Amino acid sequence: MESITSFTHFSKRIRNGEASCIENVNHFLNRIEELNATLNVFLEVYADEAKARAVEIDEKISKGTAGKLAGMVIGIKDVLAYKDHGLQAASKILEGFKSQFTATAIQRLLDEDAIIIGRQNCDEFAMGSGNENSAYGVTRNFADHSRVPGGSSGASAVAVQAGMCHASIGSDTGGSVRQPAAFCGVIGLKPTYGRISRWGLAAYASSFDCIGPITNSVEDAALLLEIMAGADDFDSTVSTKEVDNYSENLSGEPEKFRIGYFKEALESEGLNDEVKAKTFEKIEALKVAGHTVEAVDFPLLKYLLPTYYILTTAEASSNLSRYDGVRYGHRTANAESLDDLYKKSRGEGFGSEVKRRIMLGTFVLSADYYDAYYTKAQRVRQLIKNATDELLENYDFIVSPTTPSTAFEIGNKSEDPIQAYLADIFTVQANVVGYPAIAVPNGTDKSGLPIGFQVLGREFEEHKLLKFAKTAVEV
Numbered sequence: 001m002e003s004i005t006s007f008t009h010f011s012k013r014i015r016n017g018e019a020s021c022i023e024n025v026n027h028f029l030n031r032i033e034e035l036n037a038t039l040n041v042f043l044e045v046y047a048d049e050a051k052a053r054a055v056e057i058d059e060k061i062s063k064g065t066a067g068k069l070a071g072m073v074i075g076i077k078d079v080l081a082y083k084d085h086g087l088q089a090a091s092k093i094l095e096g097f098k099s100q101f102t103a104t105a106i107q108r109l110l111d112e113d114a115i116i117i118g119r120q121n122c123d124e125f126a127m128g129s130g131n132e133n134s135a136y137g138v139t140r141n142f143a144d145h146s147r148v149p150g151g152s153s154g155a156s157a158v159a160v161q162a163g164m165c166h167a168s169i170g171s172d173t174g175g176s177v178r179q180p181a182a183f184c185g186v187i188g189l190k191p192t193y194g195r196i197s198r199w200g201l202a203a204y205a206s207s208f209d210c211i212g213p214i215t216n217s218v219e220d221a222a223l224l225l226e227i228m229a230g231a232d233d234f235d236s237t238v239s240t241k242e243v244d245n246y247s248e249n250l251s252g253e254p255e256k257f258r259i260g261y262f263k264e265a266l267e268s269e270g271l272n273d274e275v276k277a278k279t280f281e282k283i284e285a286l287k288v289a290g291h292t293v294e295a296v297d298f299p300l301l302k303y304l305l306p307t308y309y310i311l312t313t314a315e316a317s318s319n320l321s322r323y324d325g326v327r328y329g330h331r332t333a334n335a336e337s338l339d340d341l342y343k344k345s346r347g348e349g350f351g352s353e354v355k356r357r358i359m360l361g362t363f364v365l366s367a368d369y370y371d372a373y374y375t376k377a378q379r380v381r382q383l384i385k386n387a388t389d390e391l392l393e394n395y396d397f398i399v400s401p402t403t404p405s406t407a408f409e410i411g412n413k414s415e416d417p418i419q420a421y422l423a424d425i426f427t428v429q430a431n432v433v434g435y436p437a438i439a440v441p442n443g444t445d446k447s448g449l450p451i452g453f454q455v456l457g458r459e460f461e462e463h464k465l466l467k468f469a470k471t472a473v474e475v
Contacts, residue, residue, distance in 0.1 A: 007072045007166040008219040014061065014071050021054035021061070021071040021115065028073050028117060032164050040139045041155040041164060043078055044086055045118040057113045067112035069227060074109060075120045075159045077152075077170045080211070081200035082106055082116060089202045090134035091124045093349030094329040103200020104235065105169065105211045105228040112227050117165050123152035124351045125320065126171050126204045129179060129423040130413065131155060133353040138410055141183060143449055147407040150180030150423075153214065157184040160214050167224060168214040173204050174308055175402075175427025177212040178439035182402035182452020185441045187469075188214050189221045192460050193434035194239040196225070197232035203319040205312035206237075208431045218440070218470040222246035225462060244463040250470050256290045257468055260395040263295040265426065272405040274445040279401045282442055282453050285475040286399075293399075296391060300384050307384065308428040310364050310377040316354075317361030323349065385433040392435075392458050397468060400426045402439040402452030426454060436462050438469045 013019045029047055036042050050073070060066040076082060079089050081099040088094040102110070110116070123133040131139040131154025139155040141147040142162040149158045153170030157180035160168050170177045172190040181188025189212045196211045203209060213224040226247055231240040261283065266276060283293050325331040325345025332348055335341035350358070364373035391398060403423055413423075430437035435456060442453035455472060457465035 005160075005163055005166070005216040006220060007069075007215075008217055008223070010071065010166065021057045022051060024071055025050050025054040025073060025115060025117070028165055031162070032118070035142075035162055035164065038140065038145065039142060039158055039162060040137050041120055041159050041162070042075065042118040043088070043090070043121050043136055046085070046116060050115050050117045053115050057115065060113060068223065069109060069112040069114040072114045072167065073117050073165045074114050075118050075156060075165045075168045076106060076116060077122050077156045077168065078119050079122060079126055079171050079202040080106055080169060081202075082119070086119055087202065089125045090122045090136055091349065091351065091354070092135045092330050093323045093346070095349075097329050099200075101200065103211075104197040104232045106200065108227050109169070109224070120159055120168060121155035122170075123154070124354050125202065125316070126152040126173055126176055127316070127353050127357055128152050129175075130408070130410070131180070132410065133351055135351060140410070141407050143185065144407065144447070146409055147449065148183065148410055150183035150403075150407065152176040154180045154183075156214050157181050157186055157188065160184070160186045160216055166215070167220055169224075170212060170214055171201055171204075172210045172212045172431065173208045173312060174431050175424045177214055178402050178427050178437060178452070178454060179423060181214055181439040182454075183407040183450060185444070185450030186214055186216055187218055187221050187441070188212065188439040189225060189466075190430055190437050191225055191229065191462055192239070192436045193431075194237050195436070195460065195462065196228045197230075197235040197238045199232055199234035205315035206319060207315060208308075208312055210431070218466055218473060219247060219250060221438070222250055222466045225466075239460070241460055246463055246466055249463045250467055254471060255467070257292070257396040258394065259286060259291055259293045259397050259399055260296040260391055261293065261399050262298045262301060264298065264301050265400055268404070270404050270422065270425075271401065272445075275401045275403070275405060275451050278442050278451045279453065282472065282475070283399070286472065289471070289475045294395075296395070298387065298391070300380075300387050303380050304384065304428050304432060305422070305425055307377045307380045308424070308432055309360075310373050311381065313357045313361035314365050314374050315361070316357050317365060320350075320354070320358055325349065381432055384429070388429065388433045388435065396457070396464065398456045400454050400456075402426060402454040406445050406447070406449035406451060430456050435459050436465050438465055440469050440473050
């Protein structure tokens with residue numbers, strides 16, 4: 001069977017009777033069987049369930065009652081709830097746990113006849129930039145098996161990159177959808193905070209976390225956002241704003257936009273030369289296409305990462321306190337008291353990176369340092385938002401490389417967490433301010449490793465962001 005990586009393309013074929021859902025599911029299952037032992041993408045594959053669902057949807061298609069996503073094969077990151085299926089956040093602390101409900105975003109996909117094919121590896125509790133922090137081993141980049149796929153949604157990106165499903169649903173707290181999308185040469189969308197319900201997403205940092213799609217086309221990302229977005233009674237932080245027809249707004253007369261880029265970022269010594277060159281090539285191509293692209297100053301650039309890591313670790317410290325070995329998941333066999341049960345269960349169950357962030361978060365929330373770190377970081381977060389708003393009054397988008405380098409070698413940064421954290425330098429701004437951003441492919445380096453190009457837009461203007469992203473891919 002012909003490999004169909006874009007659902008938009010496949011959907012036309014299936015509705016014309018040129019393909020079937022069951023044929024498509026079998027194709028992806030064969031692909032997973034061929035590659036998963038090497039790449040370590042899927043922690044669990046729902047083969048029988050996916051086949052049975054495909055047969056049901058083929059019947060719906062024949063009757064003309066199928067939903068918008070009929071036959072779309074999707075993998076979900078191991079932080080999203082799917083009733084009666086495993087949910088472990090790639091952590092030993094949740095070993096054996098099965099979800100008792102389905103996340104709102106996932107349920108909306110199922111309601112439109114998507115097929116969930118399996119649960120995908122990730123950095124433990126979505127904490128990492130290389131998919132090296134999983135309790136179930138590292139996932140490998142399909143472009144070069146010695147390289148990381150990015151994180152924390154690294155396996156979700158590889159699944160799309162390697163043709164193991166049409167799309168993946170990941171989570172993005174500081175770039176965890178966009179950074180792996182860049183490393184794997186696919187599309188990664190982080191919507192506005194509150195655009196998609198977080199109900200059923202295992203929390204890392206609640207005021208930063210977003211659910212987002214990873215796809216092979218902007219059209220597929222737009223369609224998935226359109227389905228998942230919208231109000232939800234289970235999530236008090238979700239927006240009640242009307243959801244646009246994102247997939248239908250991609251066509252029409254191309255618009256000319258005003259675009260800014262941070263001069264300091266592109267002149268940084270830490271930016272890989274090939275990534276810099278490709279970014280400037282894209283900027284010049286956008287100018288030739290009639291867009292206005294200008295360098296802008298952003299003096300608060302150096303405060304993005306410190307603000308992000310102080311606040312997210314503080315929220316992680318609070319959120320992960322619920323995993324105590326009492327109600328579910330891993331429980332130590334060697335406890336002599338209740339305190340001992342807590343300490344040993346958490347010590348045995350959490351990996352080193354999660355422990356590091358919990359301890360850092362607990363430190364900044366402690367009475368002696370709360371005002372010095374947490375309160376100050378909250379103030380700086382507001383200053384960053386204000387400065388970003390000022391820029392977006394004059395520009396439609398802010399563009400940058402998605403990452404400062406291409407995918408690094410497995411193990412290269414695992415001994416130095418600061419170097420790993422720097423991989424998020426271009427992506428965290430969107431999460432700090434809560435605005436939408438998308439990563440699109442921007443060619444490859446001399447070794448054939450993918451390079452990403454990021455576009456950040458205004459709050460709840462995903463319709464405009466997606467339309468421009470489609471243009472940015474094509475120029």
